[in-house]
Amino acid sequence: MEAAADPVPGLRRTRRALDRLGDRGLFGLTGVAAVLALLVVAAIVWQVVDKAWPAIDHYNVAFLWHNQWNPVPGREVYGARNYIIGTVVTSFGALLIAAPLSIAIGLFLSELAPPAIRGPIGSLVDMLAAVPSVVIGLWGILVLLPILHNDVEPWLHSVLGWTPFFGAPQPAGVFPAMLVLALMATPITSSICRELFVSVPRELEEAAIALGATRWEMVKGVVLPSVRGGVVAGIILGFGRALGEAIAVTQVIGNGVPIHLSIFKPGTTLASQLANQYSSDVSPLFISSLIYLALILLTITFGANLVAQRIVHRFERQRMA
Amino acid sequence: MIDAGSLRATGRGRRRLRVNRVAELTAIGAAGVAIAVLAVLVGSVFIRALPALNLDLFIKGPTIDAFGQASGGIAPAIIGSLILVLIAAVISVPIGVLTAIFVSEFASRRVAHQIKLWLDVLNGFPSIVIGIFVYALAIKTKVPLLGIGHHQSAWAGGFALSIIMLPLVSRTTMEVLGLLPNSLREASYALGVSKWRTVIGVVLPSAVGGIVTGTTLAVARAAGETAPLLFTCSYASQAVSWNPSQPVSSLPFTIFTDYEQPSLHAQAWAAAFVLIAFVLVTSLSARALLDRSRRKLGQVQ
Secondary structure (H helix, E strand, O other), rough: OHHHHHOOOOOOHHHHHHHHHHHHHHHOOOOHHHHHHHHHHHHHHHHHHHHHHHHHHHHHHHOOOOOOOOOOOOOOOOOOHHHHHHHHHHHHHHHHHHHHHHHHHHHHHHHOHHHHHHHHHHHHEEEEEEEEHHHHHHHHHHHHHHHHHHHHHHHHHHHOOOOOOOOOOOOOOOOHHHHHHHHHOOOOOHHHHHHHHHHOHHHHHHHHHOOOOOOOHHHHHHHHHHHHHHHHHHHHHHHHHHHOHHHHHHHOOOOOOOOOOOOOOOOOOOHHHHHHOOOOOOOHHHHHHHHHHHHHHHHHHHHHHHHHHHHHHHHHHHHHH | OOHHHOOOHHHHHHHHHHHHHHHHHHHHHHHHHHHHHHHHHHHHHHHHHHHOOOOOOOOHHHEEOOOOOOEEOHHHHHHHHHHHHHHHHHHOOOOOOOHHHHHHOOOHHHHHHHHHHHHHHHHOOOOHHHHHHHHHHHHHHHHHHHHHEEOHHHHHHHHHHHHHHHHHHHHHHHHHHHOOHHHHHHHHHHHOOOOOHHHHHHHHHHHHHHHHHHHHHHHHHHHHHOOOOOOOOOOOOOOOOOOOOOOOOOOOHHEEEEOOOOHHHHHHHHHHHHHHHHHHHHHHHHHHHHHHHHHHHHHHH
């Protein structure tokens, strides 16, 4: 097979050199892109910490439990307590509504629904996640709020008014914010739940049914226990979405301090305060304190997401083993 | 002979069946609630936007007369949104796709895991914080060359949106590249083709569906984001502006500010309608595309 040797002398060598260059070039190019993507994360954290520094320096951690936000020049005092509590309360409220709803939707889509409608209904639920938050907020303020104010809140007040949490009905408040957040968290959590429930081995489910369990007993005894960790992670991811939502919340929550026990009264959250103050520029300390709020928000959501990722990762490894 | 009555559950058995029935109905009800909310949401946007939908809406800017009566359309917001999303896509798609190629073709498993993890973390960052980041970076710091700095601009807004898009583009592309059977790559190597030619000639063409899907999903998400624009490009203009070194109006920001003024409600609903129609159509078609490329790549294996 002598004839197969180099038809064009030198071609092989130049090609090999070109290939080596191309391989290195592609590695370098894609590597730089990956480093850039990771740098964005680092840059966000760095910039937020850096620009919040004057406020951190000024207030230290006491900022976390100071309850005043007073931008009047000369009497400037800033503190994050109301916003932190507001964020945690609204997100937990949303979680209380969204978690059972999402698990039920996940169960419906994986165990109950006839196969033909699973796909369409699943994508409809996912569509909810695609609706922009500002549209949900607009709908919330112009459609949902009047209904809640006139019908739902008076009823809740008459039934549960003896507790401090369901006071006199008000047009905008924490309760509508919880509903709106639940609406936004539900598609995230329910699609994770559905995938988890579908992943439970069929033999296990069928074994339970063969032993005479009803469908609910099968779900309670087999499906839920075997994916418990994943469901918790899904709920935390939905919670993380609720924590960081600014626009829809600021539209319906009423943006009022101080905080009240009644969930019908106006409230405020870290994210909604940021969205609400975007056009104010009172003083460097004011801006820095706003960014301090952003830093707190970033830390909370970061923590929640990291915990969820951890659980998912551990869960996947367990699955594979 | 079997007594038909003895087959009917009694006592404990009946209670178990009843509990089961209640659980089933709850699950059906929950799915019903979610669908109903979506229907009511889209329906009420559509019904309220209907009176304002005409040609003027798409070609004219908003005007308010001396009596506070609003007329005109949302053309500046539509054009502004297009500019912002275009800037965002031009920045995020190359970086996102190249990152995905790095993860699927070059990175070790540990590095790949770390990159995926941090992209997911970035995806979880509150979008308002990303707006504040760009505000701190690009508006408080001057870059005279591009007209960036000192004031808000479409560059800054588009940059903020590109950070929202980046993890979505990258993760979707990664998923599709991961579905690509290794036998294709190996066939190419076996023919003596180098790695970079394999990537350009084999991997990328097969993954093009995934890249398009990821970009479309990310565009749908970015088009609806308001929070990153508040600190970077919050401006309601009456005239169409094509200059990216100046702030431009956008659909989400128009909706966000218009609801405060009752005479602008019709325009807010119309803008919401345009936005929701755009977002739902793009994300639905992206989903269909993703399903298709999943099926197609599944068949090759």
